[in-house]
Amino acid sequence: MAAAPAVDPGPRLARLNADYARAIDDDRLEDWPAFFTxxxxxxxxxxxxxxxxxxxxxxxxxxxxxLRDRVTALREANVYERQAYRHLVGLPAILGEAGGAVRSExxxxxxxxxxxxxxxxxxxxxxxxxxxxxxxxLRFRERVVVCDSSRFDTLLAIPL
Amino acid sequence: MAAAPAVDPGPRLARLNADYARAIDDDRLEDWPAFFTxxxxxxxxxxxxxxxxxxxxxxxxxxxxxLRDRVTALREANVYERQAYRHLVGLPAILGEAGGAVRSExxxxxxxxxxxxxxxxxxxxxxxxxxxxxxxxLRFRERVVVCDSSRFDTLLAIPL
Amino acid sequence: MAAAPAVDPGPRLARLNADYARAIDDDRLEDWPAFFTxxxxxxxxxxxxxxxxxxxxxxxxxxxxxLRDRVTALREANVYERQAYRHLVGLPAILGEAGGAVRSExxxxxxxxxxxxxxxxxxxxxxxxxxxxxxxxLRFRERVVVCDSSRFDTLLAIPL
Numbered sequence: 001m002a003a004a005p006a007v008d009p010g011p012r013l014a015r016l017n018a019d020y021a022r023a024i025d026d027d028r029l030e031d032w033p034a035f036f037t038x039x040x041x042x043x044x045x046x047x048x049x050x051x052x053x054x055x056x057x058x059x060x061x062x063x064x065x066x067l068r069d070r071v072t073a074l075r076e077a078n079v080y081e082r083q084a085y086r087h088l089v090g091l092p093a094i095l096g097e098a099g100g101a102v103r104s105e106x107x108x109x110x111x112x113x114x115x116x117x118x119x120x121x122x123x124x125x126x127x128x129x130x131x132x133x134x135x136x137x138l139r140f141r142e143r144v145v146v147c148d149s150s151r152f153d154t155l156l157a158i159p160l
Numbered sequence: 161m162a163a164a165p166a167v168d169p170g171p172r173l174a175r176l177n178a179d180y181a182r183a184i185d186d187d188r189l190e191d192w193p194a195f196f197t198x199x200x201x202x203x204x205x206x207x208x209x210x211x212x213x214x215x216x217x218x219x220x221x222x223x224x225x226x227l228r229d230r231v232t233a234l235r236e237a238n239v240y241e242r243q244a245y246r247h248l249v250g251l252p253a254i255l256g257e258a259g260g261a262v263r264s265e266x267x268x269x270x271x272x273x274x275x276x277x278x279x280x281x282x283x284x285x286x287x288x289x290x291x292x293x294x295x296x297x298l299r300f301r302e303r304v305v306v307c308d309s310s311r312f313d314t315l316l317a318i319p320l
Numbered sequence: 321m322a323a324a325p326a327v328d329p330g331p332r333l334a335r336l337n338a339d340y341a342r343a344i345d346d347d348r349l350e351d352w353p354a355f356f357t358x359x360x361x362x363x364x365x366x367x368x369x370x371x372x373x374x375x376x377x378x379x380x381x382x383x384x385x386x387l388r389d390r391v392t393a394l395r396e397a398n399v400y401e402r403q404a405y406r407h408l409v410g411l412p413a414i415l416g417e418a419g420g421a422v423r424s425e426x427x428x429x430x431x432x433x434x435x436x437x438x439x440x441x442x443x444x445x446x447x448x449x450x451x452x453x454x455x456x457x458l459r460f461r462e463r464v465v466v467c468d469s470s471r472f473d474t475l476l477a478i479p480l
Binding site for chain 1: 174246249273279280
């Protein structure tokens, strides 16, 4: 039991996913848009939507500017109720490589911690990504967040 | 802080565990038996049972045929209530190697998402495995699923 | 998409974190102090405390002797109610290296399984560590457990 691929992008993708989660969990939302290329695709949807072939997600952005606007809106809205999140991500599965871009999927689980200290399971699902290397930095050209649950009322609040 | 073992089976075991979890979470249950050798041992038990030296688990299969029968039964039973699962697995611990087989343990957590979108912690525990390389593909010769909890009423439903 | 650092301490840190979690989850608490140097710093605190600049945690130990005392107290107190824990840890982020010591952060989630089999989210947060190599074995010179929630009533019970 020995061999592994000669050039394995897996560890770099795992690192990217961990850094992405850490930025959100550390409440460094202003760093979040830089994880994406510009233009990009960021979308939150549900597994049920994907099964039904619905392309449109509940949340959608196609540029860093839109991602930044989203962070600004969050900062203004979240004055009253401070929440925190904790992401746990699994190992990325590499689905394909073409033209320097890697398609991958990564499972995730997010716990929400509300102001009084209560914790709840906020979301589970998988990231469906297209990742490219921009001058040595990996970025998401596409990140579609496919949530297992279709309950989306509060999902609008934060980046996942 | 540098050295690591010359030939580390860890990354391949991590990959195997991630692929296994992904097959179940993607509802590709028909792919599940191929993660095992034939014959094999697949069993679900509890930490309390293991502590008491009880060998027999709640679920038991010793061939791919039995695993396939299990999937068939699930497909027939699950017409009414669609559920989804999300596995998060930790890093495998390698406990030993002998004759080309690796003994390892891997912690896991499974969230269940029921039809109306509610999520709950379904199971936590550790996989106790014997893994072999069959012509370049890693497979479980044994996978004993040791759940932390002894509540087993619903555990019979799905592969863990 | 190829290159990675020449000497990557990441896999060894991931292994250390997994072994630490496994010792606790296997109820091998007597092995826990050996994950630390002597003297050391072990502390449990909250993200809110850290934000407010409060240095002092709810739990504090600065030697293996204190860690051992803690385990002894737990063994005496826990006669009546057996609980189990399951840690899931994420990928360590390496924040810096100096003088052979590595500063890193690792996200975690802990599920508690109580006697009747119920499971609940017990804690989430991040480990803020200083790790050194002592004759080939990685140990925590500092491990500050920063919990996302400030609910600390029951947190006093077990090592995190």
